[in-house]
Amino acid sequence: MNNAAFNVLKILDRESGKISGEKISEELGISRSAVWKHIEELRDLGYEIExxxxxxxHVTKRTTRLLPYEIKRHLRTKKIGSEIHYVTTTPSTIWLGKQMIREIENDISEGLVILAEEQTGGLGRLGRSWASPAGGIWTTIVLKPSIPIQKAFMIMIAASVAVSRAIRKEYDIGALIKWPNDIFIGDKKVGGMHLELSAEADVIHYCLLSLGIDVNVSVEELMPVLNREVTSISEELGYEVDRTKFLARVLTEFERRYTLVERNEYDALLREWKSLSCTLERRVEIRTLKKTFEGEAIDIDDHGALIIRKDNGKIERVIAGDCHIL
Structure with a gap:
């Protein structure tokens, strides 16, 4: 993307009415033909300019793309999203994040947000396919937390709370969290997340937190790939929403909870997660690599493990596995 074109857009956004190409050229110190060229570049990005x-x-309609300029118009954070790297397509944003770290790790600031309009090879937990068509939010956030490695799961707790709160605040939809990393509306999945980290001994070098949220996505497009009940925000509302405003809300909500993680204020975060859980106090089926069993989900512990009371009364602690609500 041409930064000069966005300098033109800043001037257009500043004005309440129309502004001449001559005034724009004078302010930026460029020719009127250059102004016209940048206007055409903005139109190619989806802006309608009269x-x-x-x-x-005069801008008559904004782009629907997740452009960094548009996100930052709504963003109110100090760290998360201070830098945004945008691409139209990539195998996955976490793949792109790993590539960037290999090449320029020391130059990557914490809070960098990597965005793609679509992913061609998105993967979820346990290597499952993660359908990522245009219209969703597919992003990875680079984090460098100074926390014990055994508390890294709290980043997932913070992220799941943030996404649920963002959906609730923006659209008044009762989004809930299903252990370990899914966001549900009713009995349908609307989003998920994945965390990878690089650590040595008890020191975390960096974390890559990936979020996938079905925003303006056709459910018919998702179902053949995922083969399970899914929904999208637009499907629930009956109309498409402003993805840039919503993503800004997600990043803002996440920064608030991530600050709690960095301050080791885990109890408040766990209480909020529990208040938004659709897993606790429900009968569930647990599938791990070694066994499958049923019981009641009664709690999560300080390490993020799900606590199950089995039918025989015994308590089982589940660190990793699939959880199906019965």
Missing amino acids: ATQKEGY
């Missing part, structure tokens, strides 16, 4: 010879230019 132009008249006498009065000049």
Whole structure:
């Protein structure tokens, strides 16, 4: 993306009415033909810009793309999203994050957000396919937390709470969290997350937190790939939403909870997670690599493990596995 084109857009956004190409060229110190070129670049990015010879230019419709410029118009964070790397397509944003770290690790700031309009090879937990068509939010956040490695799961807790709260606050939809990493609306999945980290001994070098949220996505497009009950925010509302505003809300909500993680204020975060859980106090089926069993989900512990009271009264602690609500 051409930064010069966005300098033109800043001027257009600043003006309440139309502004002439001559005034834009004078302010930026470029020719009027260069102004026209940048206007065309903005149109190619999806902006609708009205132009008249006498009065000049005016933005009549904004792009629907997840452009960093548009996200930052709504973003109110100090760290998360201070830098945003945008691509139209990639195998996965976490793959891109790993590649960037290999090449320029020391130059990557904490809070970098990597965004793609679509992923061609998105993967979820346990290597499962993660359908990532255009219209969703597919992002990876680079984090460098100074916390014990055994508390890394709290980042997932913070992220799941943040996504649920963002959906609730923006759209008044009762999004809930299903252990370990899914966001549900009713009995349908609307989003999920994945965390990878690089650590040595008890020191975390970096974490890559990936979020996938079905925002303006056709459910018919998702179902053949996922083969399970899914939904999207637009499906629930009956209309498409502003993805840039919603993503800004997600990042803002996440930064608030991530700050709690960095301060080791885990109890408040766990209480909020529990208040949003659709897993606790429900009968569930647990599938691990070694066994399958049923019982009641009664709690999560300080390490993020799900506590199950089995039918025989015994307590089982589940660190990793699939949880199906019965």
